[in-house]
Amino acid sequence: MQKKYLRIYNDLVKRIQSNSWTIGDLLPSENELAAQYDTSRETIRKALDLLSQNGYIQKVRGKGSVIINRNQFSFPVSGIESFTELTEKMALNSRTIVHSIKYLDPKNESMEILKGNPNEKVWNVNRIREIDGEKVILDKDYFNDKYIPLLTEEICQGSIYNYIENELGLVIGFAQKEIVVENPTEEDRELLDLEGFSNVVVIRSQVHLDDASLFQITESRHRPDKFRFVDFARRVKN
């Protein structure tokens, strides 16, 4: 038995994406939807809140819920998404090269944040992402071995996130992400096709599980012409 408000949300997303309404149209009112889906208004409101958060509608008091145009930009990277999810969605011609897998003692590597107990170690994976035959992204990932006891080349070759969520049953909760532009390191120059570019875009993130524990630190280093970040944001209210 799926959650009712999620079922309604998914149904409405489907109806919006199939152009049942056009941009600027109003959704049926909350009371009408409550009747249609045979549920209470608060449950409808939960589904509509999700639609609003994800940029499908804008609620206007006294009027209704307006369908808005979310996909002004074509490369949806808002939120946490893995490279594999992304390339699948965009149908990019891509390849992943596992460059190295190491099992480190964090106290030697200035990765103090990741260590919980002093005898916990850290997995480090470096992967190169090739798009259309060019090496344009270097992903450096660090995992606490408390959560990921073993990493093999096969796992790293596929989607580590898929492995984590579906095989290990861990649930990602939230991430903090930082985007800056830096000078390329020796390693960048060696592993990527930088072609004279004098900068790389670096995305550093700390990924936490459902129970708020930090389990991964990543550094994703992009050739600047292949970088694009898209964000959908609501104005912060008081």
Place this chain on the structure above:
Amino acid sequence: MQKKYLRIYNDLVKRIQSNSWTIGDLLPSENELAAQYDTSRETIRKALDLLSQNGYIQKVRGKGSVIINRNQFSFPVSGIESFTELTEKMALNSRTIVHSIKYLDPKNESMEILKGNPNEKVWNVNRIREIDGEKVILDKDYFNDKYIPLLTEEICQGSIYNYIENELGLVIGFAQKEIVVENPTEEDRELLDLEGFSNVVVIRSQVHLDDASLFQITESRHRPDKFRFVDFARRVKN
């Protein structure tokens, strides 16, 4: 009379920021908070949802609400925030130079998106942001004159957002933002202290009002060493 859940949210933020709890601590349970604030549990849950969205807590089923560390990175730019708000928050030594104010016919300027009726025009403001004596950001803003009938140099010198929200009474709803790295234009080289940098970071956004109407397009061009973007994201659920 302020909204109850907002009052509770603000109170809890204050208590968190004053270190009433440390990272990893549990908030009082929802039932206990409901009693403390003399309200229903659903109202408490609204306040906690806000805390969660804004990265103060992570709710864990069966356990409680965990205080999490939001400020691993020090430059909070997530969401929609204006340059003036930012510099104030960071206490930066900054200055704004209004370079030009123009009143344009959008059909000549490939700004078709902004025009609603054919006789509406568009305000264009170019401003240079100086930090510590260096010209490092070029902001190019375009406003539909339906919403902003008049822009003066004085308004542009201060915070346009402040003017819009407090003087005109307009309410910002949401924005779509895109971040890419580009080659500097002639204008960038002329107006900014680029010092041999061969890239600029460009943030393009479309800002919509509360009623979902598009009223502003902006392009913010940053010298790469002075650019930093921070994001707090929750994992998308199905």
Place this chain on the structure above:
DNA sequence: GAGTGGTCTAGACCACGAC
């Protein structure tokens, strides 16, 4: 088993927009 957060309900009153 006790306590936690997650979902859902049926109803109430309010602020706002359109007519």
Place this chain on the structure above:
DNA sequence: TCGTGGTCTAGACCACTCA
């Protein structure tokens, strides 16, 4: 005035964690 979304309530049942 009527319909809309926004807030708030009191209660119910469930799924989960932990002792």
